[in-house]
Amino acid sequence: MAKSSEESDSIMEENSDWSADDAASSSGLTVASLATGLCYDIRMRYHCEVRPTADVHPEDPRRIYYIYKEICRAGLVEDPEIAASSKPLAPHPLQRIDVRDATEEEVQLVHTDEHFKFVESTRNLPDETLILLEESRDSIYFNRLTFASALLSAGGAIETCLAVATRKVKNAIAVIRPPGHHAEHDKTMGFCLFNNVSIAAKVCQRQLGEMCRKIMIIDWDVHHGNGIQKAFYDDPNVLYISIHVYADGKFYPGGKEGNWDYVGEGAGIGKNLNIPWPSQGMGDGDYMFAFQQLIMPIATEFDPDLVIVASGFDAAAGDELGGCFVTPACYAHMTHMLMTLANGKVAVCLEGGYNFRSISKSALAVTKTLMGEPPARLTATTASNPAVQIVRRVMAAQSKYWRCMYPKAPAQEGLFTDRFHDVIRQYQAKQLYDSYKLTSLWIYRATISKSFENQVLASPNYDKAVPLIVIFHDPPEMMGIHHPITNKLEPHNCWMADVVKEYIGWAIQNNYAIVDVNIPKHLTVDTGIGRYEEEDGDRPTQTEELAGYLWDNYLEPNEATHIFFIGIGDAFYGVANLLINRDSIYQRINSVISFVAENPVRAVASPTQTWLSRWYKDNSLVFVSHVHGLWHNTENRRKPSKRYGRLLQSPKTGLNEMLMHHKTEVCGWIETRVNTRGSSEEGDEDAVEAESKEAV
Amino acid sequence: MAKSSEESDSIMEENSDWSADDAASSSGLTVASLATGLCYDIRMRYHCEVRPTADVHPEDPRRIYYIYKEICRAGLVEDPEIAASSKPLAPHPLQRIDVRDATEEEVQLVHTDEHFKFVESTRNLPDETLILLEESRDSIYFNRLTFASALLSAGGAIETCLAVATRKVKNAIAVIRPPGHHAEHDKTMGFCLFNNVSIAAKVCQRQLGEMCRKIMIIDWDVHHGNGIQKAFYDDPNVLYISIHVYADGKFYPGGKEGNWDYVGEGAGIGKNLNIPWPSQGMGDGDYMFAFQQLIMPIATEFDPDLVIVASGFDAAAGDELGGCFVTPACYAHMTHMLMTLANGKVAVCLEGGYNFRSISKSALAVTKTLMGEPPARLTATTASNPAVQIVRRVMAAQSKYWRCMYPKAPAQEGLFTDRFHDVIRQYQAKQLYDSYKLTSLWIYRATISKSFENQVLASPNYDKAVPLIVIFHDPPEMMGIHHPITNKLEPHNCWMADVVKEYIGWAIQNNYAIVDVNIPKHLTVDTGIGRYEEEDGDRPTQTEELAGYLWDNYLEPNEATHIFFIGIGDAFYGVANLLINRDSIYQRINSVISFVAENPVRAVASPTQTWLSRWYKDNSLVFVSHVHGLWHNTENRRKPSKRYGRLLQSPKTGLNEMLMHHKTEVCGWIETRVNTRGSSEEGDEDAVEAESKEAV
Structure with a gap:
C-alpha cells in the first residue's frame, strides 16, 4: 500500500490515542464457558x-x-x-x-x-x-x-x-x-x-x-x-x-x-x-x-x-x-x-x-x-x-418481505399485457416480408387455436411447381439480462436468436418455395403472469391439427416438385403425427429433416402403414444433440430401430447452434435430392455421413 | 402421520436390527477437546x-x-x-x-x-x-x-x-x-x-x-x-x-x-x-x-x-x-x-x-x-x-464453474443477434398502423443516430390544422420470467407494458394529430452481450438533436392549432433542451406534460429567455412519483423553483402505472386547453388540482 504522508499522519494520530488499557473490556469466553x-x-x-x-x-x-x-x-x-x-x-x-x-x-x-x-x-x-x-x-x-x-x-x-x-x-x-x-x-x-x-x-x-x-x-x-x-x-x-x-x-x-x-x-x-x-x-x-x-x-x-x-x-x-x-x-x-x-x-x-x-x-x-x-x-x-x-x-x-432476497419479484403485473411470442412473430413477419416477401397464410380459426394467427408464413411461389420446404419450428430463443437489483428487463439488454431465417434465405435464393410455421409454446391466451409457465400440454394435439389443416388446404393440392419437411425442436411432433396418421402422405414427401435438442426423439411408424418406418429411415436426417439421453442410454447401445429415422449425433447442444452448424449439410442434402430424378431413391448420402457421426 | 401397517412393519423390522451396542463408535469431542x-x-x-x-x-x-x-x-x-x-x-x-x-x-x-x-x-x-x-x-x-x-x-x-x-x-x-x-x-x-x-x-x-x-x-x-x-x-x-x-x-x-x-x-x-x-x-x-x-x-x-x-x-x-x-x-x-x-x-x-x-x-x-x-x-x-x-x-x-451457483449465465452468445428494442418497435409500428394508421416519419440519418430509424411515428393528419400531441417516451417496460434452472427466457413467459398507446387511442378518437417518438436507451449497435448494459451516455445529446430535427422539419412548419409535448421518463430530456436552447419556441407550444419516476426532474429555464421558466410553471404538468427523492429531500422543503414546472406528486411508482393513473387528468387538461381560446392563459386547472397534490 503506497504510503502518503497525509494518510500516515492520520493513522499515527488515531493510533496515538490508543492504549491497551482501554481494551479487553469483555474478558474470557462468557458463553463458551457454559455447558450445553x-x-x-x-x-x-x-x-x-x-x-x-x-x-x-x-x-x-x-x-x-x-x-x-x-x-x-x-x-x-x-x-x-x-x-x-x-x-x-x-x-x-x-x-x-x-x-x-x-x-x-x-x-x-x-x-x-x-x-x-x-x-x-x-x-x-x-x-x-x-x-x-x-x-x-x-x-x-x-x-x-x-x-x-x-x-x-x-x-x-x-x-x-x-x-x-x-x-x-x-x-x-x-x-x-x-x-x-x-x-x-x-x-x-x-x-x-x-x-x-x-x-x-x-x-x-x-x-x-x-x-x-x-x-x-x-x-x-x-x-x-x-x-x-x-x-x-x-x-x-x-x-x-x-x-x-x-x-x-x-x-x-x-x-x-x-x-x-x-x-x-x-x-x-x-x-x-x-x-x-x-x-x-x-x-x-x-x-x-x-x-x-x-x-x-x-x-x-x-x-x-x-x-x-x-x-x-x-x-x-x-x-x-x-x-x-x-x-x-x-x-x-x-x-x-x-x-x-x-x-x-x-x-x-x-x-x-x-x-x-x-x-x-x-x-x-x-x-x-x-x-x-x-x-x-x-x-x-x-x-x-x-x-x-x-x-x-x-x-x-x-423477496417482497426481505431486503436480502434477490431477485426481487416483478411488480406492476396488470400492466404487462403483450406476450412476447406475439411481439416476436410480428417482427419476424415484417422481416420475412421485407426480405423475402413471405406473407401469412389464412388459417380458418374455428377449428385451430387462434394462437396460430400470423404463425404460418409462405413465399409467393408456395403453390408453384418448384421444390417446397415446410419448416415447423419452436419460437426463437430469447436471452435477457435482468438488472441485477431491480430485476427489470430492458429492451436494449434483451436479444433474440433466430437461425431459421438463414435457411429461408438459402431456399429463396435457390427459388425454392417456403412455408414457415412457428409453433408457440402456449397456444391460448392466459393471464398467469409472475410465475414461470411450463409448455402447454395441449400443444401436440393442436400442432397436429394445424399440420393436417395445412396439408389439406395448402400442401397436398399444390404442384410442388418435391416436398421437404424440416422439424425443429418439439414442433416436429406435428410433422411426425401427420406422417403416422394420414395414410400414404409419405409417398408425396421427399424427405424429413429434424433437429432434436432436449425433447424425445419421435418414432415414425404405423401399424397400418407397414412401409412407413422403412421409408423414414431411408429418407430422413435426424440430428440429435450429443448431450441427449439417447446417446447415453445403455438400452440404445444396440442399433436403434429404424422408426427413429437416420440418427446423426450433433456436436452442438442447443437447437440454434445445431441449425447453424449443420446448415451446409442440410442444404447439400436437399439440393442433391432435388437434382436427383425420383424421390424415393437413397441418393447421395456420402456428403452427410462424412460430416456427422451416424448411430450404429 | 397416518400409520399404514405396511410402513410400520418395515419400520419395526428396521428398528429391530438396531441395537445401541453398535452405536457411539466415535466417542467424545475429539476436535472440540483440542485448544485453539x-x-x-x-x-x-x-x-x-x-x-x-x-x-x-x-x-x-x-x-x-x-x-x-x-x-x-x-x-x-x-x-x-x-x-x-x-x-x-x-x-x-x-x-x-x-x-x-x-x-x-x-x-x-x-x-x-x-x-x-x-x-x-x-x-x-x-x-x-x-x-x-x-x-x-x-x-x-x-x-x-x-x-x-x-x-x-x-x-x-x-x-x-x-x-x-x-x-x-x-x-x-x-x-x-x-x-x-x-x-x-x-x-x-x-x-x-x-x-x-x-x-x-x-x-x-x-x-x-x-x-x-x-x-x-x-x-x-x-x-x-x-x-x-x-x-x-x-x-x-x-x-x-x-x-x-x-x-x-x-x-x-x-x-x-x-x-x-x-x-x-x-x-x-x-x-x-x-x-x-x-x-x-x-x-x-x-x-x-x-x-x-x-x-x-x-x-x-x-x-x-x-x-x-x-x-x-x-x-x-x-x-x-x-x-x-x-x-x-x-x-x-x-x-x-x-x-x-x-x-x-x-x-x-x-x-x-x-x-x-x-x-x-x-x-x-x-x-x-x-x-x-x-x-x-x-x-x-x-x-x-x-x-x-x-x-x-x-x-x-x-455459475459456469460451480454447480451451486444460480442463475447460470446465458451461453450461445454469438447467436443472439436481434436486440429487442428493434423487435418491439417493429411490433408497435405494426400495431399503431393497424389501429390508427400511424406511419414512420422520414429521418435524414446522416446527422441523427441511425437507431432512430422507425422510432418516429405520426398520424396522417400530423401537419393539419388540428391540435397536435408530440410524445417523447422511453421504450416500453418488459417483464420476463427466467426458467429457474436454465435461466432461459422464453417468449411465452415474457411480457410488455405499453400504456402510451392508450394516449394515442384517445388522441386519434378526438381527431388530434399524434407524433410518437420512442427513444431507445442505447443509440448505437454494439455487441456487449452477456453483461448488463447501462444506458447510453450519449443519449441526451442525440435525443436533443432528434427533437430539434423534428421541430425544424415536421412541427414548426405545420399548421397545428395547439402543440402539446408529453415527455415520459428520461426521454423528456430532449423536450426540455429544445425549449431551453431554441429561442421563443415555447411561444408556439401550448403546454408540456411530463412524467418522472426515477430520473432527475429537469429544470426548464434559460438566461437568454427570461420568461421561459415563468411560462413553464404556468403551462406544465409535471407528475413525479411519490417515491422520488424530490419529495424526501429536505432542501426542497421550501417551495421548489418555478423552473421545475408545476410539480404534482403521483401516488404511483413506475412510469406505466403513472401514465395509467393520470390519464383522465391529462386528457382533461389538454381538452380544456384546446377548447379555451388562446394558449397562454392559465385556463381551468381545478380539475387537475383536485386529483393530484401540488407541491407547495
Missing part, C-alpha cells in the same frame, strides 16, 4: 399404545431412550448407568435440564380450554374408550399416561428454551416426546397432543419480555408443522421456517397450508416461510442449498433473540416414512449455521423421526455441534434441479 | 524503518504487539507478564505455536532464487542503501532485521497451518508481520516481502500430500492479494477467494487483476474468485451478503481439506486506509461460517490492518470465535445496492 444443556426424562416413555400389536406404532416410546443412550455412550453426559465410562469423555459434559409438567395456563397460551380438558380426560378412560378415540382422530393413540407424558414433553421444551434464553446454558437439546408440531389449538394430530415448541416460544415471550421478543422457529421435520404455522401466522415476532416434503399437498399433513405461498398474514405477513419439496428423496445438497441461499440470509436479517429448532429427524437417511437422505453431517452443518444467530442461543426440541439408528446418529451429531465440535465434511453438496427450482421460487416470493 | 493455537513472537517486531520520522509508517511494528496484548488481556492465554490475571479466564486457553525461520527451500516454493537472495542481502546493507532501496520499490521499507522478521513471519504461517492441518490444535491464529499477500514470486510489494500464506499452503500440500490436497485461501484484507492470486492462478487444488476494494482498478494494488473476470486459468480455471467492491465504504451487510450468497456455497462445494484466512483487518471500521466499516462482530460471523468447512481446520494469518484499536478488537473477535464463543449479533445486515450488484455479477460469472 440436555433435557430428558424416562417418564416421557409412559405414553404408549394400550394394546400393542405386532404392528408397532412408529412413534415408539423407545425413540427418546435410544437417542439418550447414544449421547451417553458417546461420553457426553454423566450417567454411570449408561455411559461407557463413568467419567464423561468430553471436557465439558452436558448439563441436565430437568423436565416439569407444563401448567394448564402455559398450555392454554396455544391451545383451547376444551382441547386441554380433552387430553386431560384421557387419563381416566378405560382402554376400550381410548382405542375408540384413536380411531376417531387423525393419527394419534392414547393411554392413561398420555396426558402426563404430554405435559412433561411440553414442560421439557419450556424449561429447555428458558434455560437457553436466560443463558443458564450455552445452548441445549431436548429429547422429548410425544412430539408437538402438528397439534393445533383445538386438536390432536399426527402423533402430537400439545404443541411443545409453540408453547415454549409463547412462554419465553411472556416471561422474558423484550429480552426474548423475536423468536425464530426452524422446523426441519420432514412434515410440515401445521400447528406451529397456525399458532404464529399473524405474529410479526415469530419467524416460522419449515422445510418439508409437500408433494403437491399429498404428503402428510396434506392440504395447501404447507406451500410456499403461505407467507403469514396481517402483522405477521412475511414471517412464515415454507420450503415445500416437490417429492421425497431430498438429500444433503438440497438442504444445504436451502440453508445457504434462503434460510440463513433471512434468519440473519430477522436477527432473532432465540432460535428454536423443531427437530424431527425423519428427513434422515434411513427413515422410511420420510424417504429423504439427510446425513448426520448435514444436521451438524445446519446446526452450526444456526449457531451464528441470536448470539448462539439455540434450543433444539425433538419432533418426529422413526428409525432408531437414524435419529440417534442425527441427534448425536446435533449435540456434538452444539458442544463445539466442528461439523464433519459433506461428501456431496449438489442440489437437485427440483430443489433448486423450489428454493428459487421461494426466494422470489420472499 | 496462537502464533506470536516478539522478534517479528524487529523489522522497522531505519530512520523513523514523525511520519510514522502504517505497517508499524506495534501492530502485532497490540493484537497479542488484547488477546492476553481478554484472559485467553497464559502470559503472566501481560495477562490481566496470571490464570487465564478461558477454561481452555490458547496453545502456543512456536515460530521458526522459514527455510530457503520453503520460500522458494513461491519465490524465485533472485528474490530470496535480494531480501537476504538487505541484512548487510548500510542504512543509506536501505533507504535508497525503499525509494526504488513499491511501498516497502527495509532494515537489517527485515530478512529475519520476514523469515519468522513466513515460518510462523507455516507452523500455524501445519498445526491446524495435522490437528495438533483445533484451529489457530497467527499474529505475524511483515504481511505477505502482495509479494509476488519475484518482487516485494505493498509492505510485503515473502508471501507467508502462499508459502504455508505450498508447504502443507507438499508435506501432507493427500491429507491436505485441497486448500481454500480466503483473503478479506481490504486490498486484493495479487501475490496469492498469482501463486495459484493455474492450480486446481487451491481456491483463492479475495474480497476487496477495487474501485475500477484505482485502489491499491491497482490494475485489472483484482476484477471479477480473473477466474483462474488452465487447470485452475474457476478456482480464483475476486469480489471487487466498486468503492470504499462497505460494511457488515455487504460482507455478510457476499459470504452467504457466494463465498460459503462455493466453499462448501469445493470442500477444502484446510482453510487459510489471509486476514487483513484493514476493512475494519476505523481503518483509514481501508475506508470500510466491518465490525468485530462481522469478522466473528465470517470466521464462524468458515469453521463449517474442512471439519473446522481454519488457520487465520494476519495480513494488513493499520488502526491499532480496530485490528486488536477484530483479531480478538476472530480468536474468541475460533475458541467456540458464538458471534455477537449484527445490528445491520442490509447489503448496499452496489454490493448486491457486484456480488450478483460474480455469481453469474462463477
Whole structure:
C-alpha cells in the first residue's frame, strides 16, 4: 500500500490515542464457558399404545431412550448407568435440564380450554374408550399416561428454551416426546397432543419480555408443522421456517397450508416461510442449498433473540416414512449455521423421526455441534434441479418481505399485457416480408387455436411447381439480462436468436418455395403472469391439427416438385403425427429433416402403414444433440430401430447452434435430392455421413 | 402421520436390527477437546524503518504487539507478564505455536532464487542503501532485521497451518508481520516481502500430500492479494477467494487483476474468485451478503481439506486506509461460517490492518470465535445496492464453474443477434398502423443516430390544422420470467407494458394529430452481450438533436392549432433542451406534460429567455412519483423553483402505472386547453388540482 504522508499522519494520530488499557473490556469466553444443556426424562416413555400389536406404532416410546443412550455412550453426559465410562469423555459434559409438567395456563397460551380438558380426560378412560378415540382422530393413540407424558414433553421444551434464553446454558437439546408440531389449538394430530415448541416460544415471550421478543422457529421435520404455522401466522415476532416434503399437498399433513405461498398474514405477513419439496428423496445438497441461499440470509436479517429448532429427524437417511437422505453431517452443518444467530442461543426440541439408528446418529451429531465440535465434511453438496427450482421460487416470493432476497419479484403485473411470442412473430413477419416477401397464410380459426394467427408464413411461389420446404419450428430463443437489483428487463439488454431465417434465405435464393410455421409454446391466451409457465400440454394435439389443416388446404393440392419437411425442436411432433396418421402422405414427401435438442426423439411408424418406418429411415436426417439421453442410454447401445429415422449425433447442444452448424449439410442434402430424378431413391448420402457421426 | 401397517412393519423390522451396542463408535469431542493455537513472537517486531520520522509508517511494528496484548488481556492465554490475571479466564486457553525461520527451500516454493537472495542481502546493507532501496520499490521499507522478521513471519504461517492441518490444535491464529499477500514470486510489494500464506499452503500440500490436497485461501484484507492470486492462478487444488476494494482498478494494488473476470486459468480455471467492491465504504451487510450468497456455497462445494484466512483487518471500521466499516462482530460471523468447512481446520494469518484499536478488537473477535464463543449479533445486515450488484455479477460469472451457483449465465452468445428494442418497435409500428394508421416519419440519418430509424411515428393528419400531441417516451417496460434452472427466457413467459398507446387511442378518437417518438436507451449497435448494459451516455445529446430535427422539419412548419409535448421518463430530456436552447419556441407550444419516476426532474429555464421558466410553471404538468427523492429531500422543503414546472406528486411508482393513473387528468387538461381560446392563459386547472397534490 503506497504510503502518503497525509494518510500516515492520520493513522499515527488515531493510533496515538490508543492504549491497551482501554481494551479487553469483555474478558474470557462468557458463553463458551457454559455447558450445553440436555433435557430428558424416562417418564416421557409412559405414553404408549394400550394394546400393542405386532404392528408397532412408529412413534415408539423407545425413540427418546435410544437417542439418550447414544449421547451417553458417546461420553457426553454423566450417567454411570449408561455411559461407557463413568467419567464423561468430553471436557465439558452436558448439563441436565430437568423436565416439569407444563401448567394448564402455559398450555392454554396455544391451545383451547376444551382441547386441554380433552387430553386431560384421557387419563381416566378405560382402554376400550381410548382405542375408540384413536380411531376417531387423525393419527394419534392414547393411554392413561398420555396426558402426563404430554405435559412433561411440553414442560421439557419450556424449561429447555428458558434455560437457553436466560443463558443458564450455552445452548441445549431436548429429547422429548410425544412430539408437538402438528397439534393445533383445538386438536390432536399426527402423533402430537400439545404443541411443545409453540408453547415454549409463547412462554419465553411472556416471561422474558423484550429480552426474548423475536423468536425464530426452524422446523426441519420432514412434515410440515401445521400447528406451529397456525399458532404464529399473524405474529410479526415469530419467524416460522419449515422445510418439508409437500408433494403437491399429498404428503402428510396434506392440504395447501404447507406451500410456499403461505407467507403469514396481517402483522405477521412475511414471517412464515415454507420450503415445500416437490417429492421425497431430498438429500444433503438440497438442504444445504436451502440453508445457504434462503434460510440463513433471512434468519440473519430477522436477527432473532432465540432460535428454536423443531427437530424431527425423519428427513434422515434411513427413515422410511420420510424417504429423504439427510446425513448426520448435514444436521451438524445446519446446526452450526444456526449457531451464528441470536448470539448462539439455540434450543433444539425433538419432533418426529422413526428409525432408531437414524435419529440417534442425527441427534448425536446435533449435540456434538452444539458442544463445539466442528461439523464433519459433506461428501456431496449438489442440489437437485427440483430443489433448486423450489428454493428459487421461494426466494422470489420472499423477496417482497426481505431486503436480502434477490431477485426481487416483478411488480406492476396488470400492466404487462403483450406476450412476447406475439411481439416476436410480428417482427419476424415484417422481416420475412421485407426480405423475402413471405406473407401469412389464412388459417380458418374455428377449428385451430387462434394462437396460430400470423404463425404460418409462405413465399409467393408456395403453390408453384418448384421444390417446397415446410419448416415447423419452436419460437426463437430469447436471452435477457435482468438488472441485477431491480430485476427489470430492458429492451436494449434483451436479444433474440433466430437461425431459421438463414435457411429461408438459402431456399429463396435457390427459388425454392417456403412455408414457415412457428409453433408457440402456449397456444391460448392466459393471464398467469409472475410465475414461470411450463409448455402447454395441449400443444401436440393442436400442432397436429394445424399440420393436417395445412396439408389439406395448402400442401397436398399444390404442384410442388418435391416436398421437404424440416422439424425443429418439439414442433416436429406435428410433422411426425401427420406422417403416422394420414395414410400414404409419405409417398408425396421427399424427405424429413429434424433437429432434436432436449425433447424425445419421435418414432415414425404405423401399424397400418407397414412401409412407413422403412421409408423414414431411408429418407430422413435426424440430428440429435450429443448431450441427449439417447446417446447415453445403455438400452440404445444396440442399433436403434429404424422408426427413429437416420440418427446423426450433433456436436452442438442447443437447437440454434445445431441449425447453424449443420446448415451446409442440410442444404447439400436437399439440393442433391432435388437434382436427383425420383424421390424415393437413397441418393447421395456420402456428403452427410462424412460430416456427422451416424448411430450404429 | 397416518400409520399404514405396511410402513410400520418395515419400520419395526428396521428398528429391530438396531441395537445401541453398535452405536457411539466415535466417542467424545475429539476436535472440540483440542485448544485453539496462537502464533506470536516478539522478534517479528524487529523489522522497522531505519530512520523513523514523525511520519510514522502504517505497517508499524506495534501492530502485532497490540493484537497479542488484547488477546492476553481478554484472559485467553497464559502470559503472566501481560495477562490481566496470571490464570487465564478461558477454561481452555490458547496453545502456543512456536515460530521458526522459514527455510530457503520453503520460500522458494513461491519465490524465485533472485528474490530470496535480494531480501537476504538487505541484512548487510548500510542504512543509506536501505533507504535508497525503499525509494526504488513499491511501498516497502527495509532494515537489517527485515530478512529475519520476514523469515519468522513466513515460518510462523507455516507452523500455524501445519498445526491446524495435522490437528495438533483445533484451529489457530497467527499474529505475524511483515504481511505477505502482495509479494509476488519475484518482487516485494505493498509492505510485503515473502508471501507467508502462499508459502504455508505450498508447504502443507507438499508435506501432507493427500491429507491436505485441497486448500481454500480466503483473503478479506481490504486490498486484493495479487501475490496469492498469482501463486495459484493455474492450480486446481487451491481456491483463492479475495474480497476487496477495487474501485475500477484505482485502489491499491491497482490494475485489472483484482476484477471479477480473473477466474483462474488452465487447470485452475474457476478456482480464483475476486469480489471487487466498486468503492470504499462497505460494511457488515455487504460482507455478510457476499459470504452467504457466494463465498460459503462455493466453499462448501469445493470442500477444502484446510482453510487459510489471509486476514487483513484493514476493512475494519476505523481503518483509514481501508475506508470500510466491518465490525468485530462481522469478522466473528465470517470466521464462524468458515469453521463449517474442512471439519473446522481454519488457520487465520494476519495480513494488513493499520488502526491499532480496530485490528486488536477484530483479531480478538476472530480468536474468541475460533475458541467456540458464538458471534455477537449484527445490528445491520442490509447489503448496499452496489454490493448486491457486484456480488450478483460474480455469481453469474462463477455459475459456469460451480454447480451451486444460480442463475447460470446465458451461453450461445454469438447467436443472439436481434436486440429487442428493434423487435418491439417493429411490433408497435405494426400495431399503431393497424389501429390508427400511424406511419414512420422520414429521418435524414446522416446527422441523427441511425437507431432512430422507425422510432418516429405520426398520424396522417400530423401537419393539419388540428391540435397536435408530440410524445417523447422511453421504450416500453418488459417483464420476463427466467426458467429457474436454465435461466432461459422464453417468449411465452415474457411480457410488455405499453400504456402510451392508450394516449394515442384517445388522441386519434378526438381527431388530434399524434407524433410518437420512442427513444431507445442505447443509440448505437454494439455487441456487449452477456453483461448488463447501462444506458447510453450519449443519449441526451442525440435525443436533443432528434427533437430539434423534428421541430425544424415536421412541427414548426405545420399548421397545428395547439402543440402539446408529453415527455415520459428520461426521454423528456430532449423536450426540455429544445425549449431551453431554441429561442421563443415555447411561444408556439401550448403546454408540456411530463412524467418522472426515477430520473432527475429537469429544470426548464434559460438566461437568454427570461420568461421561459415563468411560462413553464404556468403551462406544465409535471407528475413525479411519490417515491422520488424530490419529495424526501429536505432542501426542497421550501417551495421548489418555478423552473421545475408545476410539480404534482403521483401516488404511483413506475412510469406505466403513472401514465395509467393520470390519464383522465391529462386528457382533461389538454381538452380544456384546446377548447379555451388562446394558449397562454392559465385556463381551468381545478380539475387537475383536485386529483393530484401540488407541491407547495
